[in-house]
Amino acid sequence: MTVKSKGITRELAGARRLERQFLADPAPAATPVADVVAAMRGAHAQVMGAAELSVGIRATGVTRADVRAALWEERSLIKTYGPRGTVHLLDSRELRLWSAALTAVRTGADPFPPGVRLTGEQTGQVLAAIGEALTGVCLTVDELGEAIVARTGPWAGERVMPAFQELWPRWRTVLHLAGQSGAACFGPNRGRRTTYTRPPLCTPLPQEEALRLLVRRHLHAYGPATPRHFAKWLAASPAWAIELFATLAAGGEIEEVVFEGTRAWVAAGDTEFPQGPVRGVRLLPYFDAYGIAAQPRELLFPGRARERALARGQAGNYPLLLIDGVVAGVWHQRRRGRRLTVTVEPLGPLTARRERELAEQAERVAAALEAGAGAELVIGEVTAGAHA
Template sequence: MTTTVEITWDAASARRAERQFLAGPAGAGTPVAEVAGAMLGAHAQVLSAAEVSLGMRADGVTRADVRAALWDDRSLIKTYGPRGTVHLLPARDLPLFSAALTAVPSGPSPFPPGVRLTEEQAGQVVAAIGDALDGRFLTLDELSEEVVARTGPWAGDRVMPAFQDLWPRWRQVMHRAGWAGTLCFGPNRGRKATYTRPLPGNPETDPGDAPAAFVHRYLHAYGPATPQHFARWLAAPPGWATTLFGELAAAGRIEEVRFEGTPAWVAAGDTGFPEGPPRGVRLLPYFDAYVIAGQPRERLFPAAAYQRALGGGQAGNHPVLLVDGVVAGVWHQRRRGRRTTVTVEPLVRLTARQKRELGEQVERVGEALEATPELLVGEVTVGPHA
């Protein structure tokens, strides 16, 4: 009779920290793209947050290194990733992300019938975006003109509600162009973002097997996890995720374990865990991968952290202070020229060692952002996303 492996929260969080370079940073010279790959992408709606996510995980990495990887050697791609949000992804992984993300069933459109695109129209827009961006860098206005010219006036109808404005209809599937590999961000032109078509990659995974490969990558970084955890991280239909996990279990590709007394999954054979818990103090920015994917959320955000650092149960709204692998405070940085003031609000009493580590983390934030940091310990008075 097979005995199901029992895994504690401490062991799981310790392994997650190790595999995401939070137990100890990647050594000098480690490619930035390798660090991003270990996280399954760095959230980059705000580029400086992605720069901090990567910088806190790799010795000596600064925002200049991240931007060089994006715009010079192009080992990183800025595009739409999990949940349809902007991420920095390793260029070598783009074929896998594209095949996996396009395989996720789309949910019902949030827009009224008169605003929506049909599936045929959506396909036309995605193809038009790729054609327009092939070998070119276009601003959003320039891309909009090209899409309308290649599809029809219907694509340019300003009917899509967004930020107290109305956007052209075609923009509701812009993220799908990113998933399809026909669009990514280019370097800014002045204050305006530009878009281009990614360089073609060499897929190492059969597109038909991409969802399974993606589950393996996710479980390696964030397991043990349930189908519901995976669906939440990906913003995928829970029923689809449950079916996918069932197929992988039947094929012997994932293995059931007991995680804090409940069934969860790891990649088959990947049942080695440290004794845990992780030790040390870390500062993580908005929407860092560790807090977005870490489940169960009530264990990652214990006690007062659940109210202070989550927004309606959503992780990522506040930069967080981690102490021994769990959220134990929030922080905020305000930059003025070459200086940045980092205000940290701990929710627990820090030991002398933890205070020293906090000071080191603040110095690391400054190094990553190429700024001279100052630490203030006190209440963070700004709200989410500030």
């Protein structure tokens, strides 16, 4: 149904987003894991278990073992620094797009004071050193630091970057840029220690083409959206995003629609929406792409959900209970041997049908996490805090 002339409601936008995220119906069996991650526009992987669950709940029969196999054996996924400079799983086939687009994003002011940050010349030296040091090998952060200092100078290793109640070496202020540019990515853990390596060499797309594709694919997954929504997803300058959208609109790449009474954009020609909202219950883990990227946030987190499911307005800190496409509670999981206890705190009463659906969703979570004895559902207060 084309709804451009009538305006797009929250329910219809949410339904289309859920369908395109494989949250209305999971991807069919045998769908490549990388296709699911591409549809999400990357799976946030700061907490790897959460990324595995984000993918697992979207695909029939997929477990965390399948996600790990795609990452470390098939190499169809890559773990690196993606949108917002945060750790993501990305479709390896899109590395040419991501590395070109992310390095073209204009961000705000440097978050580090002058005594900590690197100059433009020093940043170039560090990024080149990272790429050289990681070619063909996997290094721990300490080993990588030694290799960088050997190639650049002692200034790169000065411990001036505040992090986790200690000081990290100066070069780590730009580690995320190395990931975004394709000079570095994560390698398999060495015991409990993180390693880094260099992804397969590829020629980045021209930046103009990459930005055009990034906007269109973001709007396909999360549109209608405004430039400010897009900027928030990338942690980019709103002024830069406004300018980018204006250029793409002038070139016929995106088109304006009315979304809940305000101006927003979709990819040109992409004005088909479902006939009605998606009904039912869904459980989303920490940092799930849908909860972070779907905007405006007040429509996804209505009423009490804003206070209970956000942390100072920030999404991703709590696992989310969705009912009919909007946040209606939080939940928490605890593993006990082969059984998973799923505690759900709804923000309103549940019908018997909703409770049955919730039990089914808990079993899906248990299956994705390979809890062989299934799930025990508890409906009650979630006492765990953010990031617990």
